Amino acid sequence: MRIIPEELRGGSALAEDYIQGTGRAxxxxxxxxxxxxxxxxRAKRLDETEHLRLNRKDVVACLRIYNEQYNAHKAVRASLDRLEQPDALVVAGGQQSGLFTGPMLVVYKAATIIKAAKEAEERLGRPVIPVFWIAGEDHDWDEVNHTYVMANDPQAVKIKLNKQPERRSSVSAIKVDVAEWKQAMADIEQSLPDSEHKADILRMIKHGFNDSYGLGEGFAKLLGLLFGAYGLVLLDSADPLLRKLETSVFRRLVQHNDELEQAYHATAARIVDYGYHLQADVNEGGANLFYIHEEERLLLFKQDGLFTDRRGQVAFTVEELLEETDRHPERFSNNVLTRPLMQDSLFPVLASVLGLGEIAYWAITRDAFGVLGMQMPLLLPRMSFTLVEPGVEKHMLKYELSFGEVRDGLEERKKQWIVTHDQLGMQEQFVGAKEAFVRMYEPLIQQSGLIEKGLLRIGETNREKILEQIAYLEAKVQEALFRQNETALRQWDRIEWSLFPFGQPQERVYTIYHFLNRYGRSLIDMIMDVPTDLTGMHRVIYV
Incomplete structure (x- = not known):
């Protein structure tokens, strides 16, 4: 295994400046x-504000019930025992629940949480527990109901749950039928090539789907199989038992809602004033809370002294909303701006592991923490990788392609390579033919114009038509050259589809199961053995 740092563009300027300690970030x-x-x-501040968080033993008791059901591993039980200790801290991070654990970046985020917690524990000399926050309360079904598997064609095979919920329900509340699970299993079984690990990987996936109500449960089971042995504690933000514990926090979010809104707007204005782009919307009159009404997740706004949704399906006074939090806490959920506050109300969060986009929008929440007497935790960028298989590396060496060249797109490089394999020099001949034609034809056009002015326009139009016909033949010759070199060009395509499918980084598209099928579950151990790097650097791993 070789590990080489490489630049991966597209991150947030604000997040980059924060990580590097530059600019005004x-x-x-x-x-x-x-x-x-x-x-x-940060640890000292958490010790001083323990009274602001929910009862530690109650939180741990809730997590025990959830993890025994979906993540029952002795190392997780040990983590929960340690979390109960009064001096224990937490490194947290999370993601929406996705099909087959979603894209590879989810696996890398989980690995970062575990490794960052271990490093922090060594640094501070006190327990630091890794916690993964499954954002089951989110309602963007279309974002999480599918994944992609790398194929040999080369291409990416999309596997999707076809169920379409009738309402914008929380993802964890959407039931997936047995037939849907079976079809997804059949699709991934067909997509994964035969290997010595395939049977084990399919059994693993089947365990995740068996008796699972929806994506949230399946996601938790699979993540537990991958990382339970490392003591990673899981929670689902839509867990009804957790919601009941959070009642007092929702009350505070309602009681201080105007102050929180002012804090969000003030910080957002400062971010823009510093020249950065806002990564999350800060709506005028936004309550930054959702209310679940008839299984639909409604974003609440403040209007004429009431908390209501855009369509007016529900409306509450402050007093009525507070009563509703007491009676039905399960009907409330956070948005991206209040979720960090809820996380800090549950746990003594030493650090939160985030993607670059998340680091950028968390900046909006800094002053909001202060409204509730808390402080924003340390923010750590998740580790970022591209896995390069031996066959792909072999092709890259053969065609002298660097990672950066693949990242920037290979279309022009392909054309240049074709030119070098054009034994007849057809491209040069076409360039010469077009130049010679223009050189010979231009005087005729000009002289025709002297005879009659209208002939000049006709001649120019005629010249363009002839050039178009030459270009048409040139394109056809180019296609023929591509066909002659089809095998080689498929190798180029394999490189692109492996590293940057759809022009996106590998980690944002593919599920990890292609690589688990190829290398077995020991791949996770390999990822965990990669040296910890919390600088946001992207690394290419040649496996």
């Missing part, structure tokens, strides 16, 4: 992640 976050004492400062 430092003013938008609570802690300087590069400061040597940042961990100790």
């Amino acid at each position: 430092r003013d938008l976050y609570e802690y300087d992640v590069l400061h040597a004492d940042a961990y100790a400062q």
Whole structure:
């Protein structure tokens, strides 16, 4: 295994500046992640504010029930025992529940949480527990109901749950029928090539689907199989038992809603003033809370003294909304701006592991933490990888292609390569033919124009038509050359589809199961053995 750092573009300028300690980003976050004492400062602050969080034993008891059901591993039980200790801290991070654990970046985020917690524990000399927050309360079904498997064609095979919910329900509340699970299993079985690990990987996936109500449960089971042995604690933000515990936090979010809104707007204005782009909407009059009405998740706004949704399906006074949080806490959920506050109300969060986009929108929440007497935790970028298989590396060496060249797109490089394999020099001949034609024909056009002015326009039009016909033949010759080199060009395509499917980084598209099928579950151990790097650097792993 070789590991080489490479640049991967497309990140947030704000997040990049925060990670590197440059620009004005430092003013938008609570802690300087590069400061040597940042961990100790944060731990001290958490010790001083233990009273602001929910009862630790109650939270752990709730997590025990959930993890025994979906993530029953002795290492997880040990993590929960340690979390109950009064000096224990947490490194948290999360993601929406996706089909087959979603894209590979989810696996990398889980690995980062575990490794960051271990490093923090060694640094502070006190327990630090890794916790993965499954965002089951989110309602974007179309974003999570599918995944892609790398195929040999080369191409990406899309596997999708065809169920379409009637309402915008939370993902964890959407039931997936047995037939849908079976079809997804059949699709991935067909897509994965035969290997010595295939039977084991399929059994693993089947375990995740068996008796699972929906994506949230299946996601938790599979993530538990991958990382339970490392003591990763799971929670689903839509867990009804957890919701019941969170009642007092929802009350505070309602009671301080105007102050929170002002804080979000003030911080958003400062971000824009510093020259950065906002990564999340801060709506005027937004309550930044959802209310579940008749199984539909409605975003609440404040209008004429009431909390209501855009279509007016529900309307509450402040007093009525507070009563509703007491009676039915399961009907409430957070949006992206209040979720960080809920996370800190549940756990003593030393650090939160985030993607670059998440780091950028968390900046909006800094002053909101202060409204509730808390502080934003340390923010750590998740580790980012591209896995390069031996066959793909072989092709890259054969055609002298670097990772950066593949990242930037190979279309022009393909054409250049074709030219070098054009034994008849057809491209040069076409260039010469067009230049010679124009050189010979242009004087005729000009002289025709002297005879009659209208002939000049006719001649120019005629010239363009002839050039179009030459270009048409040139394109056909190019297609023929591509056909002659089809085998080689398929190798080029294999490189692109492996590293940057649809022009996107591998980790954002493919499920990890292609690689697990190829290398077995030991692939997870390999990822966990990669040296920890919390600088946001992208690394290419040649496996």
